[in-house]
Amino acid sequence: MKYALKINGMQKTVDVDGDTPLLWVLRDVLNMTGTKFGCGMALCGTCTVHVDGAAARSCATTIDSIGDAAVMTIEAIGDTPVGRKVQQAWFDLDVVQCGYCQSGQIMSAAALLTSTPHSTVSEINTAMSSNVSRCGTYNRIHDAIQRAALDGEANVKVERVVCAVDCGLPINPLTIDAQVQGGTIFGLTAALHGAITFKDGRVEQSNFDSYLPLRIDETPRIETHIVPSRAGPGGLGEAATAVVAPALTNAIFAATGRRIRRLPVQSA
Ligand code: FES
Incomplete structure (x- = not known):
């Protein structure tokens, strides 16, 4: 037929x-x-x-x-x-x-x-x-x-950041937590939308009105886990700032298979 x-x-x-x-x-x-x-x-x-x-x-x-x-x-x-x-x-x-x-x-x-x-x-x-x-x-x-x-x-939203901190004997856990939160927010600012651009030989972003830090509604839940230690007290500073971008881009790769090779992520 x-x-x-x-x-x-x-x-x-x-x-x-x-x-x-x-x-x-x-x-x-x-x-x-x-x-x-x-x-x-x-x-x-x-x-x-x-x-x-x-x-x-x-x-x-x-x-x-x-x-x-x-x-x-x-x-x-x-x-x-x-x-x-x-x-x-x-x-x-x-x-x-x-x-x-x-x-x-x-x-x-x-x-x-x-x-x-x-x-x-x-x-x-x-x-x-x-x-x-x-x-x-x-x-x-x-x-x-x-x-x-x-x-x-591509529209990345970070829901949660978990940090393990080993800075020797913890003296003030609340300060450590605050340092981690601040460092994470600085790091995510750069990773998500902190582009620095140049015009006529000058950096265009001069302060936080033109280099927008992470807003409260973009800020993820940040968990700090202090590793027990008997070593002498060490400094912490904004250690999280440096590691949060690679942690984020590794997470994006694990979820999507896409390697991010430029920051900020939103324009990569
Ligand atoms: S050949 Fe059709 S489902 Fe296997």
């Missing part, structure tokens, strides 16, 4: 039995081999395509169930803004190993980020949980999706 299909924005007519899986129509009839065969039982996700924008297992989608729905495959996903972003993140993080499952992974990721552009880690884990990778590249796949989810929308 003849079926008219809308695939990647083009009309195709195929003459197959109605219970033929879309996967085999794509691969064997239309010679679109980017969609791969894995298990054939809707279990592994390798054959994922989009049907009306939703991720669908093409091995378990019969031709007679498609009707007027628009089918998109890996061959065209790079033409969409989300697909392009996902593929770029894949490229940037060097995700692919053997590559066999990757078209299915990318199609699932693109469907997720189309419906939920700023997906959380748990949303990504849930959406990708049934896409199997035989090389086990799960960490890089998830990092790339997080990166694509953040692309162009």
Whole structure:
């Protein structure tokens, strides 16, 4: 029987039995081999395509169930803004190993980020949980999706900073706590939005009206843990100022896979 299909924005007519899986129509009839065969039982996700924008297992989608729905495959996903972003993140993080499952992974990721552009880690884990990778590249796949989810929308908010302080025998714990809080706020000021710019050979920022310190609503919860010590009392100063920026950028890398190499973070 003849079926008219809308695939990647083009009309195709195929003459197959109605219970033929879309996967085999794509691969064997239309010679679109980017969609791969894995298990054939809707279990592994390798054959994922989009049907009306939703991720669908093409091995378990019969031709007679498609009707007027628009089918998109890996061959065209790079033409969409989300697909392009996902593929770029894949490229940037060097995700692919053997590559066999990757078209299915990318199609699932693109469907997720189309419906939920700023997906959380748990949303990504849930959406990708049934896409199997035989090389086990799960960490890089998830990092790339997080990166694509953040692309162009970087907006960092620090919720909590935990500091361990070893400054010898603590004489005044409250002063130590205050020093850590002040040092952390100075460090986060520089890390988040403390750009220093030059004009006509001069630094443009002259005081806190033009070099804005962290505001109270941006200030995270800061916890100070004083390490017990019998060493002689030592100084502390603003030690946290120097370490908070690398701690923050390491945390961003752990969450998104993106290395921050310039400060302030918001404009990096
Ligand atoms: S081949 Fe379709 S889910 Fe595995």
